[in-house]
Amino acid sequence: MQELIEAIEKLGSAAGSDVVKVDMFLNHRLDTTLLFKMGEELAGTFREEKPDLVLTVEASGIALALTTAHALGDIPVVFAKKSQTVVQSRDVIQASVYSFTHKCTNMIRVDRRYLPQGSRVLIVDDFLADGQAALGMMSLCTQAQCPVVGIGIGVEKGFQEGGKKLREAGMNLYSLAVVDRIEDGRIVLRREN
């Protein structure tokens, strides 16, 4: 998606050999205009799959999930939670997710009522790296007996394994931008996406 690619080239930065920083517009400060365009693009890609709801994981997936759900005709969003709150329901589905960014394992949890059996789920997240979050959300959907009709991603780190794993598993995965590699401290985007 051209606007996202331009934002990454203009405002993104690399750290070390594998960290892609897009804090400025995607996951700390949000470029509202861009987020809505990204949501429209994901909605256009997955509209024919007729999703009933968008599933994401807190926190930075929420914005793109919401704009995608809006462009799909205001379908609901469900965001999996990482923390066990004192107001937790008793009927909770959970999956474990290792975060390479935070270097720890989180459980992600969804109240079962919000993934009604048979719902057609579109998974959306801002980032795809090793695919741990997406696999965790797929596990939640399997437990809830909900088909995953697609996975829509903002930025895929093409040099990590997530995209490959998900495509090989037959998932309908679409990423708005794919980082091919980090070269001399510079982000190189994949053009043939």
Next chain:
Amino acid sequence: MQELIEAIEKLGSAAGSDVVKVDMFLNHRLDTTLLFKMGEELAGTFREEKPDLVLTVEASGIALALTTAHALGDIPVVFAKKSQTVVQSRDVIQASVYSFTHKCTNMIRVDRRYLPQGSRVLIVDDFLADGQAALGMMSLCTQAQCPVVGIGIGVEKGFQEGGKKLREAGMNLYSLAVVDRIEDGRIVLRREN
């Protein structure tokens, strides 16, 4: 705001004497249509204050912040973070916030670049209880030398101290719905809001 009041009456529930659960439409599952209407209402309330950006705190404030920012003409959103990631900038502003829900103290952090000095900030959050999160965000703005032009809230728990404290401090606070009390396990909304 009538649609929100109806959603709370229909889908909200109380736990104990002080927990208001709106998981079904506001902070776990998101009613996308309602979130956009809430954003329009907050935008209408604060438009004349000419905010430059919306500040919220992850995770459940993000959706309402984004729809408010959209209705204000797609101004940016900045969300304060609760966790120290490995990709943290060095120039970070922070404030401590006690969460009555999670029964712990969190630091909230914002990269100073995303609160440029002099920016007119509209603080938005899904909930207002004891006001700790709002006070933490106000502290971030003070440190960044940004005026807070208003505070827009989804659901205020009117029987806790946050609203009173902020209004007495002279803040321009508007809550879309105010829970007056929990009575016999039932949520009673304040009508004169």
